[in-house]
Amino acid sequence: MPNRSELFDRLARVMPVFDWGRRYDRAAFGSDLVAAVIVTIMLIPQSLAYALLAGLPAETGIYASIVPIVLYAIFGTSRALAVGPVAVVSLMTAAAIGNLAEPGSPELLVAAITLAFLSGLFLIVLGVLRLGFLANFLSHPVVAGFITASGILIAMSQLSHILGIRAGGATLPDLVSSLSTHLGEANPVTLAIGLGATAFLVWVRKGLMPFLLSLGMTPRLAGVLAKAGPVGAVLVTTFAAWAFDLSGRFGVKVVGEVPQGLPPLTMPSFSPKLWSALVGPAVLISVIGFVESVSVAQTLAARKRQRIAPDRELIGLGAANLGAAFTGGFPVTGGFSRSVVNFDAGAATPAAGAFTALGLLLAALTLTPLIEHLPKATLAATIVVAVLSLVDFSILKKSWTYSRADFAAVSLTILLTLGAGVEIGVTAGVVLSILIHLYKSSRPHMAVVGRMPGTEHFRNVERYSVETDPAVLTVRVDESLYFANARYLEDRLYDMVAGRPGLRHVVLMCPAVNEIDLSALESLEAINERLSALGVRFHLSEVKGPVMDRLKTSKFLSHLSGKVFLSQHQAALELAGTASFTGTPPSHPQERTAS
Template sequence: MSLTPQWLRHYQKAWLAGDLTAGLIVTVMLIPQSLAYALLAGLPPEVGLYASILPIVAYALLGSSMTLAVGPVAVASLMTASAIAPLAVAGTAEYAALAVQLSLISGAMLLAFGVMRLGFLAHFLSHPVISGFITGSAVVIAIGQLKHLLGVRVPSSSTWETLKGLVLALPQTNVATLALGLGSLIFLVVARRYLSGWLVRMGMPAKVAELLTKLAPMVAVIASIAVVALARLDLSAKVSVVGVVPQGLPHMELALPGLSTVGQLWLPALLIALVGFVESVSVAQSLALKRQQRIAPNKELLGLGAANIASALSGGYPVTGGFARSVVNFAAGANTPLAGVVSAALMALVIASMTGAFYYLPHAVLAATIIVAVVSLVDFDTLKEAWHYDRADALSLMATALGVIAMGVEVGILMGVALSLGVLVWRSSRPHMAVVGRVPGTEHFRNIERHSVETVPGLLALRVDESLFFANASALEDRVEDLIRADATVRRVVLVCSAVNQIDTTALGVLTELHASLAKRGVSLALAEVKGPVMDRLQHTALGRALQGRVFQSVHAAFTALRAA
């Protein structure tokens, strides 16, 4: 088997122009994002640049998406800060080392999941839970960046403590910093909402106008650097700037974590891996559908795992597929992962020779970039839709979001997952069961409460619309007993099992007891439309042997035989 990626083996010259253009545009967009997200993670700005080179190349070799742009993202940066903040002081060498170890552990988990072909894990986090997690994270991130926007010092702590600290620090607001940050914020919001339309009305093609709009953060970065450098606002107005960003490519080294470090980081690493995987697959699939391409979840696990290990190797921190960058990559004409490789090469050039240009970059402008980026992640549309369609999903979304805001990212997402699983078990424990009758002149059977159907006196046919297991077996028994008490003429009970995919040991015991109890009262029990895998297991049990001759292939056959009897 060739180790060369399929896209590279079948590469066409016609794709090269689009890949080169997309690589250049994404690099211009990636530079301010990488700097900003590294600071969000509590790391030096150059770490964000380091995490934007090798991970992209590693994903290009193993991933399955042609247009997914891998690198630092807001949510993974917040999760990194949340995981490491209790263990080390931000900005220290120990903190940076833990970030590398977190990326390594997360990458190893993703690779292991990929080798074991666990791509189906993408379905274990429901859309409302992911939406609530991202929404809550966006709120936490935005609140955490307000101190940089105001130019005040507020200790990093819980969301509520941060808000309290901001209120108390308002009198110390740095006016020059606020002007730069607020000005950048307004510019970015206006550019996002209106710039594309203005450019189109000026005669520019819509696609080009949209791409230029995405580059607004870079414009804000360049303009703010020029203002601070020319006026020396870092000295005269005490504006906080990025300062010296070390020049040169990162050193390649990989220190394996000790058992104590693994014990501290395995849970946040697992959550980062799962959330990053689900987010990446969602973005990759949505873009692939537009070109009739396919995404292989197991290959995505391998690609993202390799990307995170590559990030650790180059001194970075956890990475995943970014929504905004991927959309820009797609719109700019990327045809294959070569666009990402081009972006990585250009980023390496920036790190090797151009980091001095970032010295006068204000933290307030990076904060404005982050705030504008994450505010768009607040998902009110999904909440509104879920509230009207399924209140339980809406409550899961809100609980996850509020949990993240009030108690932190790990607790918030675990709350959301626990609530989703709880709702699933609760619903399964109350399965829909319908008494059915025959539609006149047909062999079809429908709910007697919804349709005009024929029934046979003394014959009760009950359809169970759920697999039978420990949580709902008693509910079935209670329903049968209630129906028999309500109609003393019932002498035959048929359980319609067309929707039953499994009967566990507890449910088997309940059905066995129900059969014996009914028999003592002169009521026979029969089954209809039992699925093959269920029957294979059932026929070797005492209940299966007792029901020989009373398991029917269809409800019609059961009605015909039992009515004749």
């Protein structure tokens, strides 16, 4: 029977709460409680706003921020990540369910719940199978382009609420056309509330903290009040709408009645028709949410020299989404802004998230009647200001300067997201990321190298003044060899050999080759046979141990016309001034142990 310590170690592999929970103390409790208060204050208006963005009732934003946070605290590995509704995932949710049911209908909420269930299920399957590495195929420049385009779409989609008109669309052209058509119907009072709230929130982000510090306030208190700025906008506009009956007298759209009480117990639909419509969007939401969440978690963990486990993060995020599905929510992930606030506020453990959930639960029980008169224009302003930080066109300049292939991928992702919608945009981003990788690796950098005078180092003949032997051609390949670049390797080597009539030896230098698959092995065999027919020996140098182990399982080494050298220096010493080679290759060539 395992002892208590071993039992906790086993449980901690599945639920990290058994790891950090064993060392939880009063100091950590105090830090987590302060962080939870700050994050709760920020999350109340933000959760309501993201529910509006997803096209769902306001209370679903609160529901999606309670149980998911607790489940992530149990199963997640990040000490500071704050899980809940985020802008991009909310937009993708709206795009996925918008055409499946009428706005505000129970069927729409069922679709959102089912989408969260499918996302959670997919994330958990990836985590159990340890497939978190698949998210690496979505390159950072493409993700940055997608998020920038999504930020523009989100901001444009909220202008209708700020203007007080009925307009919408899934793409930028549709949104611009719809807004232009209904611009004359703008409600002046709603517009004043929306613009005023936007201006105030922009000032809160940039000017409130310095202003409070100038008044002599302590940095910690000033930080708390600055984070609570959006709550101030909510309180003032809600009071004004109630006191002056702005909804009844001037037609200002407000949130309306919000149910008071605990998150409801809900059940996703198991309709095959609905699943077929949502499984694709669920996969895309899961991938984007995971990439965003892990990047934030890793960044924050690095600041405290901590580590996260990506595969266990999949489990944690999957559990959070399942929790949202069974408590009336919609898809969630780790949010950048709330996580940074959580970190800066001093969160020591994931327990801060559990305390935040408790605060939101109290808000759902006591504060929801006060939200009834909250203008939707205020929530729209909250979203617009929040997503302004997502829009970053500098990625275009950076990618243009550094890599034209990445620039093309980023540009196309942005254009497709804006012009065809978020689902097509993110799908294109995934496909482009994979294609870019395949394109780059299919044309590996290959350099003819020579010895740096007086050293044992070999460098590119086009970059350095090096010593070469006309009878020996040494080519360094800077990529693993696999099916996509095997033929390219053959063609390049043949071209190099064709212009060298006095050539007697070809050495393939392999310090960057981490793998040789079967297609590449067949290409090496073909190269060996063709060079032998030309009277040229084929050698390898600096082959890594695992690659050498794989080659030993084939007949390639026994048929190799040349040798395998431990280092390129040894190859150069042995092959210098050698006689010409003619005839069939030796039956047992000398072989050196690979490194």
